[in-house]
Structures are given as C-alpha cells and as structure tokens.
Amino acid sequence: MLTKVLLILLSMFIILPSRIEGPHVELEKGPSAHDDDVYGPKPQASEKKLPSEETKPTAIGIHGRLDKLPAATRILNSILNNYDHKLRPGIGEKPTVVTVELSVNTLGPISILDMEYTIDITFYQTWYDERLRYNGSFESFVLNGNMVSQLWIPDTFFRNSKRTQEYAITMPNQMVRIHKDGKVLYTIRMTIDAGCSLHMLKFPMDSHSCPLSFSSFSYPENEMIYKWENFELEINKNNSWKLFQFDFTGVSNETETISTPAGDFMVMTLFFNVSRRFGFVAFQNYVPSSVTTMISWVSFWIKKESAPARTSLGITSVLTMTTLGTFSRRNFPRVSYITSLDFYIAICFVFCFSALMEFAVLNFLTYNRTKPRGSPKLRHPRTHALTPPRARQHQEAFVCEIDDSEESDEEEGPSCPAQQSLGPASTQRLGSCCKWCRKYFCMVRSCEGSIWQHGRLFIHIYRLDNYSRVVFPVSFFFFNVVYWLVCLNL
Structure with missing residues (x-):
C-alpha cells in the first residue's frame, strides 16, 4: 500500500512539470511560425543572460559613483573643518x-x-584663498547659495x-x-536702483553718464584691492528698449581712491553713457510751440477794425504757450x-x-488819430447840409480826416485835398502825440512833406501790420537757425 502511494506521488511530480513547460514552449515558438506574414525586419533571438551577468555592469557603475561621493564629502569636510570664514585670506601678510x-x-x-x-x-x-586648496581628482566644486555663508566673501557694496534686490x-x-x-x-544676480545726477541744461539735446560705483565696506586699500577682469562689459542689447527715451552709446570705467575716517578705500566706477532721443520731445513741445507762434501771426491779416477777432486770437496764443x-x-x-x-518756449x-x-x-x-476834435455832429451828413459855406469848408477838413483815417490798410492812396490844405500847426494839433513820437512815427498816410526832416527813419503807423507780416516771420526764422546751430554744436 505504501509503495502504491509513493508511485502515485512520483508520477504526479513527473507529469506536472511537463504540463507547465508546455505552454511556454508554444509561446516561444508561436511567433516564429508567422514570421513570413510580418512586414519589416525579422526579430532576432536575444541571448539569455544570467541575472548575475545583467546586473554586474550596473553594479560596477553605481559602485564607482558611490565611491566618488564620499571622496567629495571628505575633501569638503577637510577644507572646511578648520576654515574660519570671518577672516580674509592672507590676513596680516598681503592684501586680498x-x-x-x-x-x-x-x-x-x-x-x-x-x-x-x-x-x-x-x-x-x-x-585666491590658500586655505581652500585640496588634492584630488576633482578640478572644482560648485556650491549653491546655502554654502555661501560658510566661506569668506568680499563685503562689496x-x-x-x-535700492537693491x-x-x-x-x-x-x-x-x-x-x-x-x-x-x-562668487557669482550673484541683483537689480539695483542707482542714483544718476542728470544735468538738464541742454535738454532735450542732452547726454548723460550714469555711474555705478562699488567698493569694500570695511577693508581699506591696504587690505583689499579691486581690479578689472579683461574689461569687456557684456550687455544684452536686446533689452535696451527699457531705456525708452535714450540710446545706449557706450560704457567707460574709472578707478579712484577716496579718503574716509575709516581709511582709504579703492572705488571702482562704471559709467553707462546714454543720449536722449529727440523725436518724442520734438513732437510734444517744439512742434506745438512753433505752430502756435505761427498761428498768432494770422492777426496781421485781419482788419484792425475786427478787434474781438484779433484780441481773441492773441490771448488764445499766449495762453496756449503758457x-x-x-x-x-x-x-x-x-x-x-x-x-x-525752456528758452525756446520762452x-x-x-x-x-x-x-x-x-x-x-x-x-x-489809430484811435487817437481818428478821434474828432469838433462836434460829434460832423460825422452825420445831415448837419453838413445846414452848415454855412465857410464853416462847411472848415468842417470838411475834419470829415475828410476822419473818413481817411478809418479806411482799410489796402486803401493807402494819397491824402485828400482838405487834409493837404491843413497847415503844420493843424497837423501838429491833430496828431495829438508827444514830440519824440512825432519825430519817428508818421501819423498820416503820406509822410512826404516839408514838415518832416529828410534822411530820418519813419514808421508808418497805418502800415504797422504790413511791417509785422515780414518782421515777425523773418525774426523767428533767424532765431531758429541760431538756436539749432548753437544747441547741436555744443
């Protein structure tokens, strides 16, 4: 009985492995049976590797890297173990x-x-810090910001x-x-709001040099010295649009020593040179000022009798310039x-x-010239018909004088016979001006007479608008020529 049970168990152990291996063999042979139906490169049978052989190279690589990590840690610990970050390198011997x-x-x-x-x-x-020298296969160590506090760093400000960010x-x-x-x-990124004294005397044709100066806060020149490294400033010109009204023209540097109660400190200064763009200021200030000035000249072509129009135009121009x-x-x-x-606008x-x-x-x-000296009735034609002939002839001189003085500037013909018949005394009385005014200003339309001295410059009052139409534009033109020549050449 015992032997039968042993035989049955033995047969079960023989049959079960064969059934388990059967499907695996079919799966491995299955794809090979349909290789002719697949388009593309035929898969090649991969050689089986033992687990020990597959993990052996990876284990060696990880082991090699793990060997370097303790080496780097040992080097850092060795150089920082007795390192005092409060003391500068070369203290008491030479400046850093x-x-x-x-x-x-x-x-x-x-x-x-x-x-x-x-x-x-x-x-x-x-x-250079001699305390940080080491021997090893590493050429350099890169440490992040958390390790900065463990080393000596220059106290540059x-x-x-x-403001500094x-x-x-x-x-x-x-x-x-x-x-x-x-x-x-040691590398650090920061944004600085630095002061720049702008000399605006030549505004808007001005150029400026904005400084950026730095030095040590506590170490004088005999303990710390600064010097430039291959002075070639790297500037990302793609971001120069942030200057807005200015163009970047270059950079220069300067080194100086300043004396303070704490000692003599070496100061390094960079100058960023910029020049102002003229277009914005021209369209915002120069063009409106020039146009407003020219508009004020329109009043010279308006009749002097149109006082409201000329006054409104003049006052508006003055207020606009203000x-x-x-x-x-x-x-x-x-x-x-x-x-x-400011000078141009003034x-x-x-x-x-x-x-x-x-x-x-x-x-x-002209109001003083045309003001009647006789009765106001001289202006009305009805009184002229009732006046005696002798009185009428005397009053016609006043009527003709009044009508002649109120004519437009375009009608500048010779004076009427009644006016020409007036003597020097009558002309002097009707002028109603002071003596010095009569010497240089002509109060009648025809200045050619025996009462005027020849060879003297006279200004015809009635032609004042005609003079202004020429004098004002020509003067403004010459002012602009001189102004721009001086400003652009300074």
Missing part, C-alpha cells in the same frame, strides 16, 4: 586681490524726475545704490566655485536753471505776446 567682472542683463528705465536708473546685473568676483527663487541666485588651486569664483511751458515741466526735476527747451511766448501787443499799439495810435 579681488578681480571683478560684470554682465548687464537689462539697463533702464531712467527716471528723470527721481534722477535714478535701474540696472539688472550678474556680478562676478574672483580671488554699491555706493550710489538707493537679490533674487531667491527657486533658490538664492548665488553660486560659489572652488578650484583645487584655491581660486574662488500751457505748453507748464506741460514741459510736469515730469521734470525742479532745477534752478533754464534748459534749452521766445515763442515773447513772439505771441508781441503779436498781441502789436494790435494794442496799432489800435491805440
């Missing part, structure tokens, strides 16, 4: 030489009202900065690279001197005001 380099990411905008500008830079500082997303934008010979490279002068100073620093633009204001005063003078003089 820090080599500086800049990379400008963006420049601008420049605020005229606040007299400052914004600059985004990547600041590089390089120095920007002397003319108003350091970036900390996603990590502080700082980096330290330590070379095996002790060379250290508004333009105020508008040009709205976003402008409150400086005590006048700029080139001259345009003078031209507009002179055009208004020209009509006031003309109206005043």
Whole structure:
C-alpha cells in the first residue's frame, strides 16, 4: 500500500512539470511560425543572460559613483573643518586681490524726475584663498547659495545704490566655485536702483553718464584691492528698449581712491553713457510751440477794425504757450536753471505776446488819430447840409480826416485835398502825440512833406501790420537757425 502511494506521488511530480513547460514552449515558438506574414525586419533571438551577468555592469557603475561621493564629502569636510570664514585670506601678510567682472542683463528705465536708473546685473568676483586648496581628482566644486555663508566673501557694496534686490527663487541666485588651486569664483544676480545726477541744461539735446560705483565696506586699500577682469562689459542689447527715451552709446570705467575716517578705500566706477532721443520731445513741445507762434501771426491779416477777432486770437496764443511751458515741466526735476527747451518756449511766448501787443499799439495810435476834435455832429451828413459855406469848408477838413483815417490798410492812396490844405500847426494839433513820437512815427498816410526832416527813419503807423507780416516771420526764422546751430554744436 505504501509503495502504491509513493508511485502515485512520483508520477504526479513527473507529469506536472511537463504540463507547465508546455505552454511556454508554444509561446516561444508561436511567433516564429508567422514570421513570413510580418512586414519589416525579422526579430532576432536575444541571448539569455544570467541575472548575475545583467546586473554586474550596473553594479560596477553605481559602485564607482558611490565611491566618488564620499571622496567629495571628505575633501569638503577637510577644507572646511578648520576654515574660519570671518577672516580674509592672507590676513596680516598681503592684501586680498579681488578681480571683478560684470554682465548687464537689462539697463533702464531712467527716471528723470527721481534722477535714478535701474540696472539688472550678474556680478562676478574672483580671488585666491590658500586655505581652500585640496588634492584630488576633482578640478572644482560648485556650491549653491546655502554654502555661501560658510566661506569668506568680499563685503562689496554699491555706493550710489538707493535700492537693491537679490533674487531667491527657486533658490538664492548665488553660486560659489572652488578650484583645487584655491581660486574662488562668487557669482550673484541683483537689480539695483542707482542714483544718476542728470544735468538738464541742454535738454532735450542732452547726454548723460550714469555711474555705478562699488567698493569694500570695511577693508581699506591696504587690505583689499579691486581690479578689472579683461574689461569687456557684456550687455544684452536686446533689452535696451527699457531705456525708452535714450540710446545706449557706450560704457567707460574709472578707478579712484577716496579718503574716509575709516581709511582709504579703492572705488571702482562704471559709467553707462546714454543720449536722449529727440523725436518724442520734438513732437510734444517744439512742434506745438512753433505752430502756435505761427498761428498768432494770422492777426496781421485781419482788419484792425475786427478787434474781438484779433484780441481773441492773441490771448488764445499766449495762453496756449503758457500751457505748453507748464506741460514741459510736469515730469521734470525742479532745477534752478533754464534748459534749452525752456528758452525756446520762452521766445515763442515773447513772439505771441508781441503779436498781441502789436494790435494794442496799432489800435491805440489809430484811435487817437481818428478821434474828432469838433462836434460829434460832423460825422452825420445831415448837419453838413445846414452848415454855412465857410464853416462847411472848415468842417470838411475834419470829415475828410476822419473818413481817411478809418479806411482799410489796402486803401493807402494819397491824402485828400482838405487834409493837404491843413497847415503844420493843424497837423501838429491833430496828431495829438508827444514830440519824440512825432519825430519817428508818421501819423498820416503820406509822410512826404516839408514838415518832416529828410534822411530820418519813419514808421508808418497805418502800415504797422504790413511791417509785422515780414518782421515777425523773418525774426523767428533767424532765431531758429541760431538756436539749432548753437544747441547741436555744443
């Protein structure tokens, strides 16, 4: 009985492995049976590898990398174990030489009202620290911002900065690279709002040099020295549009030593040179000022009898120039001197005001000239019919004088016979002007007479508009020629 049970168990152990291996054999042979029906390269049978053979190269690679990690850790621990980050390298022996380099990411905008500008830079500082030398297969170590506090870093600060922003997303934008010979490279990105004294005397044809100066805060010149590294400033000109009203023209540098109660410090300064674009200011100030000045000359072609029209045009021109002068100073620093633009607007204001005063003078003089000295009834034709012949002849002189003086400027013919019959005493009485005015101003339409001295320059009052039509445009033209020649050549 026992033997039968053993035989049955033995047969079961023999039959079960064969049934289990059967389907696997069919699956392996199945694809090969249909190889002729598949389009493309025929799959090649891959050689089976033992598990130990497959994992052996990977294990060696991981083992090699794991061997380097402890080596790097040991090197860092060895150089930082006895390192004191509070003391500068070479203390008590020689000054530390820090080599500086800049990379400008963006420049601008420049605020005229606040007299400052914004600059985004990547600041590089390089120095040697003998305490960080090491021996090993690593050429350098790159440490992130978290390790910066464990090393000595130069205490460089920007002397003319108003606000400084350091970036900390996603990590502080700082980096330290330590070379095996002790060379250290420290890199940081920051945005600085720096002051820039803008001299606006030649505005808007002005150019400026905005400085960016830096030095050590606590180490004087005998302990820390700065120097430039291959002074070739990298500027991303694709972002120069942030200057808006300015064009970038170049950069220069300067090194100086300043004396303070704490010692003599070496100061490094970069100057970013910019020049103003003229187009914006021209369309906002020069063109409106010139056009307003020319519009004020229209009153010279309007009859002097149209007092409301000429007065309204003159006052409007003066008020417009006042508004333009105020508008040009709205976003402008409150400086005590006048700029080139202020001078131009002031001259345009003078031209507009002179055009208004020209009509006031003309109206005043002609009003005094045409004011009747006799009875007001001389102006009415009805009284002329009832007047005796002798009195009528005397009054016709006044009537003719009044009518002649009120004619338009275009009708400038010779004076009437009644006026010519007036003697020097009558002409002097009807002029009603002071002596010096009669010497140089002609109060009648014909200045050729024995009462005037020959060879003297006389101004015909009735032709004052004709003079102004020529004098004002020609004077304004010559002013513009001189103005632009002087401003563009300074």
